[in-house]
Amino acid sequence: MLAQIAVEATRVVLILFIILGTIGNVLNLFIFTQPTLLKSPCTLYLLAASIDNILVIYTTLLTRLLANGFSIDITITSNAVCKLRSYVGYVFFAVSPYFFVLACFDRYCSSSPLATYRSWSNKKVAKRLIIGAITLACILYFHMAIFFEIQSGESGLSCNCRPGIYEIFWRIFYLIVMCILPPFFMGLFCILTLMNMRRQSRRIRHSLATGNYHRTQMDRQLLRMLFIQVSTQLLCILPTAIINLLNLFTDIDSDLFNFFSQIFILTLYVSYS
Known part of the structure; x- marks a missing residue:
């Protein structure tokens, strides 16, 4: 009963996420490509x-919808497809939260009273860090292309990590890299940014008096948008982090736990929609 509810929920929710996520991210592209921003x-x-996020929607979300919602799992057609989808999908899945970390870092640098830190807030550095984040993700997740393969279990074939030591490593790796580090650094840089903004309140008032009103307003709008995105990320990652902690330190295997595992993973997808 619970398994069927999870399947139906996955089907409906992921279809909505794909549709709304595509629309939302396309609108974001339109907004963020405006000359002023x-x-x-x-x-x-x-x-x-x-x-x-668009890449995640049409690699991870779409394939999960087909597999869990309609029993069309392309990852079990061959080990090559299993490895490729796992590796590429998780690389796309991983970099988006770290782009938000870098955005928070940029706001921290931009608001810093130190000229050295403020100099790091420029488009040249941003382009390099974006390329660096993608490259690092490709390197860090490369082990998935080796140790993910088609597994045979009670429920049939599935594309999963190799059982044993690597499975333990994978759970710890995913918990740290995906569930702990992004929220930690987002929160840290947001707090540091707020501290900087309080310290420079006099300078902001001076900029308003000297005619830099529009620049200050744009910075505030970007910071407000960023805080909303970060808050969403934190709320979406938290349930998945809890489930992964339970999976790592306990051996729970019940219909109820599996049900909540499938439902909570859907909350993680909200941040990509």
């Missing part, structure tokens, strides 16, 4: 995140 390096990170 493109002047800010922070916009480049948000633009990169929107592009990556």
Whole structure:
């Protein structure tokens, strides 16, 4: 009963996420490519995140919808497809949160009273960091192309990590890299940015008096948009982090736990929609 509910929920929710996510991210691309916003390096990170979200929707979300919602699992057709989808899908899946981390870092640098830090908030640095984040993700997740393969279990064939030591490594790796580090650094840089903004309140008032009103307004709008995105990321990642912690330190195998595992993974997809 619970398994069927999870299947139906997955089918309906993922279809909505794919439709709404496509519309939302396309609108983001339109907004972030406006000349006024493109002047800010922070916009480049948000633009990169929107592009990556679209890639996630049509690699990870679509294939999961076909597999879990309609029993059409392309990853079990061959080990090559299994490895490729796992590797590429998780690389796309991983970089978007770190683009938001970089956006938070950029706002921290931009608001810093130190000229050295402020100099890091520029489009040239942003482009390099975006390329660096993608390259690092490709390297960090390369082990998936080796150790993910078609597994045979009670429920049939599935594309999963190799059981044993690697499975333990994978759970710890995913928990740290995907569930712990992004929220931690997002929260850290947001707090540091708010502290910087309080310290420079006098300078902001001076900029308003000297005619830099529009620049200050744009920075505030970007920061507000970023905080909304970060809050969404934190709320979406938290349930998945809890489930992964339980999976790592306990051996729960019940219909109820499996049901919540499938439902909570859907919350993670909200941040890509």
